[in-house]
Amino acid sequence: MGPGPSNPYPEVTAALTFPVLGHLDPRFLDVLDETCRRLRKVFQTENALTLPLSGTGSAGMEAVFVNFVRPGDPVVVGVNGLFGERMCDVAARVGADVVRVDAPWGEPLDPSALVSAHPAPRIIALVHAETSTGVWNDVAAVGKVKGDALLVVDTVTSLGGMEVLVDAWGMDVAYSGTQKCLGVPPGLAPLTVSDRARSRLVERPTSWYLDLNLLARYVDSGAGRVYHHTAPVTMIGALNAGLGVILGEGLEEGWDRHYRCGKLLQDGLEAMGLELFATRSHRLAQLTTVRVPETLPDGMDEAGVRRALLDRFDLEIGGGAGKLSGRVWRIGCMGHSSRRVNVLTCLGALAEVLKR
Amino acid sequence: MGPGPSNPYPEVTAALTFPVLGHLDPRFLDVLDETCRRLRKVFQTENALTLPLSGTGSAGMEAVFVNFVRPGDPVVVGVNGLFGERMCDVAARVGADVVRVDAPWGEPLDPSALVSAHPAPRIIALVHAETSTGVWNDVAAVGKVKGDALLVVDTVTSLGGMEVLVDAWGMDVAYSGTQKCLGVPPGLAPLTVSDRARSRLVERPTSWYLDLNLLARYVDSGAGRVYHHTAPVTMIGALNAGLGVILGEGLEEGWDRHYRCGKLLQDGLEAMGLELFATRSHRLAQLTTVRVPETLPDGMDEAGVRRALLDRFDLEIGGGAGKLSGRVWRIGCMGHSSRRVNVLTCLGALAEVLKR
Numbered sequence: 033m034g035p036g037p038s039n040p041y042p043e044v045t046a047a048l049t050f051p052v053l054g055h056l057d058p059r060f061l062d063v064l065d066e067t068c069r070r071l072r073k074v075f076q077t078e079n080a081l082t083l084p085l086s087g088t089g090s091a092g093m094e095a096v097f098v099n100f101v102r103p104g105d106p107v108v109v110g111v112n113g114l115f116g117e118r119m120c121d122v123a124a125r126v127g128a129d130v131v132r133v134d135a136p137w138g139e140p141l142d143p144s145a146l147v148s149a150h151p152a153p154r155i156i157a158l159v160h161a162e163t164s165t166g167v168w169n170d171v172a173a174v175g176k177v178k179g180d181a182l183l184v185v186d187t188v189t190s191l192g193g194m195e196v197l198v199d200a201w202g203m204d205v206a207y208s209g210t211q212k213c214l215g216v217p218p219g220l221a222p223l224t225v226s227d228r229a230r231s232r233l234v235e236r237p238t239s240w241y242l243d244l245n246l247l248a249r250y251v252d253s254g255a256g257r258v259y260h261h262t263a264p265v266t267m268i269g270a271l272n273a274g275l276g277v278i279l280g281e282g283l284e285e286g287w288d289r290h291y292r293c294g295k296l297l298q299d300g301l302e303a304m305g306l307e308l309f310a311t312r313s314h315r316l317a318q319l320t321t322v323r324v325p326e327t328l329p330d331g332m333d334e335a336g337v338r339r340a341l342l343d344r345f346d347l348e349i350g351g352g353a354g355k356l357s358g359r360v361w362r363i364g365c366m367g368h369s370s371r372r373v374n375v376l377t378c379l380g381a382l383a384e385v386l387k388r
Numbered sequence: 389m390g391p392g393p394s395n396p397y398p399e400v401t402a403a404l405t406f407p408v409l410g411h412l413d414p415r416f417l418d419v420l421d422e423t424c425r426r427l428r429k430v431f432q433t434e435n436a437l438t439l440p441l442s443g444t445g446s447a448g449m450e451a452v453f454v455n456f457v458r459p460g461d462p463v464v465v466g467v468n469g470l471f472g473e474r475m476c477d478v479a480a481r482v483g484a485d486v487v488r489v490d491a492p493w494g495e496p497l498d499p500s501a502l503v504s505a506h507p508a509p510r511i512i513a514l515v516h517a518e519t520s521t522g523v524w525n526d527v528a529a530v531g532k533v534k535g536d537a538l539l540v541v542d543t544v545t546s547l548g549g550m551e552v553l554v555d556a557w558g559m560d561v562a563y564s565g566t567q568k569c570l571g572v573p574p575g576l577a578p579l580t581v582s583d584r585a586r587s588r589l590v591e592r593p594t595s596w597y598l599d600l601n602l603l604a605r606y607v608d609s610g611a612g613r614v615y616h617h618t619a620p621v622t623m624i625g626a627l628n629a630g631l632g633v634i635l636g637e638g639l640e641e642g643w644d645r646h647y648r649c650g651k652l653l654q655d656g657l658e659a660m661g662l663e664l665f666a667t668r669s670h671r672l673a674q675l676t677t678v679r680v681p682e683t684l685p686d687g688m689d690e691a692g693v694r695r696a697l698l699d700r701f702d703l704e705i706g707g708g709a710g711k712l713s714g715r716v717w718r719i720g721c722m723g724h725s726s727r728r729v730n731v732l733t734c735l736g737a738l739a740e741v742l743k744r
Contacts, residue, residue: 036618036619037408037409037410037411037618040406040408041652045405048401048404048405048622049401049404049405051395052394052395052396052567052573053393054390054393054704054706055393055574055705056390057698057704058698086443086447086575087442087443087447087597088442088617088618088619088620089617089618090597090618091442091443091596091597091617094595094596094597098594098595098693118596121596121598122596123427125592125594125595125596126592126594138632211408211447211618215430216621217408217620217621217622218411218618218619218620218621218622219442219575219620219622219623237481238454238481238482238595239450239454239481239594239595240446240450240474240477240478240481240608241443241446241447241449241450241478249591259581260446260714261444261445261446261710262392262393262444262445262565262574263444263449263574264444264448264573264574264575264623265573265574266404266573266575267573267575267620267623273514308524310628342414348409348413350410352517353615353654357674386643
């Protein structure tokens with residue numbers, strides 16, 4: 033129950049053992065096509081260019097800036113946590129003129145501040161669900177007023193765990209990771225690109241590995257396959273299985289399950305006298321930040337509490353990231369881990385460890 | 389029995405089902421440390437900076453050029469196949485002044501031509517085992533006379549399947565892939581960097597995801613871990629298991645097994661009257677290129693032969709890549725697939741399909 037990786041769905045673990053197929057085997061290409069179709073449903077998009085990238089969520093972030101930014105392009109980035117910070121770093125490395133718009137960690141970004149930060153940005157980028165703070169940002173509000181800019185959204189911790197409507201909210205590019213609410217081990221970055229964004233792809237980006245022009249020629253079954261790199265076939269099969277579980281449960285039912293588990297956890301934590309970090313109106317359910325209490329049992333620091341949970345209860349929760357290091361714990365209820373029984377176990381174990 | 393992915397070792401498939409651990413869980417960090425130690429043995433190196441990158445072999449290639457090339461740096465690349473060509477493309481994208489040294493496809497590179505191509509190259513790069521042609525290049529000979537240049541070697545198709553001596557041959561950077569002779573599904577790129585090369589790392593490369601300065605702070609257990617990206621824990625566990633199988637069998641025993649299976653296959657193909665493509669003196673055992681015969685059974689083209697093998701015998705062999713497309717088949721005997729029984733099945737099935 034850390035901030036990810038979550039436990040994989042049993043169907044996903046089973047899929048990892050399926051025979052390894054060649055990356056050009058027609059049976060594997062059927063799996064790949066199905067994975068892309070399922071990703072479109074989970075992203076709630078009609079985007080033709082929707083695929084799993086062969087790297088973790090951070091590779092998804094990098095792919096966006098590498099493929100859409102030319103040196104000097106103004107890029108507005110909302111920063112209210114570690115992953116907004118990371119976006120600034122990644123964008124700057126490919127030469128973006130980064131315009132940051134900050135909000136305090138624990139608070140949401142102000143959509144109007146994002147939109148007014150630059151008169152003609154090439155990209156407005158923000159994180160939907162900040163894994164470092166437990167706060168969600170209002171993507172739909174930015175989408176309504178984004179103008180000519182491309183709206184780029186990090187959905188690593190939101191996809192599958194809460195409403196994510198790529199088309200309806202006006203996102204142009206969204207990427208995610210497999211190891212959070214999709215219930216699949218880490219290793220792939222689902223990505224979707226609108227036709228509008230696609231027409232603005234940089235022609236020959238600095239990265240060959242993440243070059244979307246080349247990748248599109250492999251994943252696009254219509255245009256004939258062109259080999260790019262050896263697709264990670266086993267992980268793609270696992271992702272396909274995870275998406276099958278999610279669509280089988282029903283997208284809205286899954287969002288609701290994540291909401292109810294998170295609420296149960298948060299109510300329980302508050303009932304124990306612990307204080308939640310994220311501002312109430314924009315609190316994520318799937319990732320909860322808890323302030324570390326000022327007094328802990330004798331001889332224990334915050335890392336000691338986490339170690340005791342791991343050693344005594346085989347239960348992982350996360351420490352704070354970036355400037356919240358040492359100040360909060362992060363508890364995930366994501367994917368297959370988002371179960372009532374896990375929440376109750378976590379609350380009980382935490383009560384036991386914090387007992388004086 | 390295509391050019392990869394090969395079949396994974398059973399121990400690898402089992403490892404894919406192990407519980408998913410957090411990327412900062414002490415038990416996972418033990419697995420990561422063990423994986424790095426095992427990689428050093430398989431690479432035959434003492435290099436401290438030895439790790440699995442979170443992408444396929446092509447990400448390994450990109451990581452090298454991204455981390456060691458500044459715009460304008462002269463980079464000599466040996467090209468006698470598709471992956472040498474790819475090196476030129478990847479290096480040029482990060483601004484290298486690429487000096488290519490060609491040899492005919494099917495023939496080895498000339499080490500002295502590589503060394504004399506530029507008076508002071510920053511890098512001399514070549515592919516050890518060209519998957520597109522079935523030819524090995526003499527890395528040791530280049531290592532002896534490389535001078536001040538960094539020797540960069542692609543060992544994607546050689547590592548685990550033939551002698552690869554990183555330190556003894558004077559390699560500065562070597563990368564590989566998991567899905568060939570290591571017998572692990574595709575998805576990771578083992579990489580090793582000499583201390584000499586390490587002192588020449590570009591400080592803030594265009595890629596954040598592949599930035600070796602940052603990655604070293606996560607994998608280096610001595611210096612304290614700094615989180616970079618969520619490590620693909622399941623695939624790393626699988627790689628660790630595959631390396632365990634290889635070291636359990638014995639490195640030299642594994643090389644020998646690959647050699648004997650390849651030889652059995654090649655002798656059998658020639659006995660059937662088929663012609664091998666790679667020049668005899670530099671022929672790989674683990675990857676065999678066969679010329680497509682001029683006459684095939686009625687109504688069949690070369691792709692039809694491959695499809696018949698797949699449909700009738702559940703057996704994959706590869707087509708030609710790049711300019712050898714349509715002219716050769718590529719048959720792999722790698723990792724767990726490198727077994728006498730597979731070779732005999734392949735020869736029998738091919739004889740059956742080619743029967744008039």
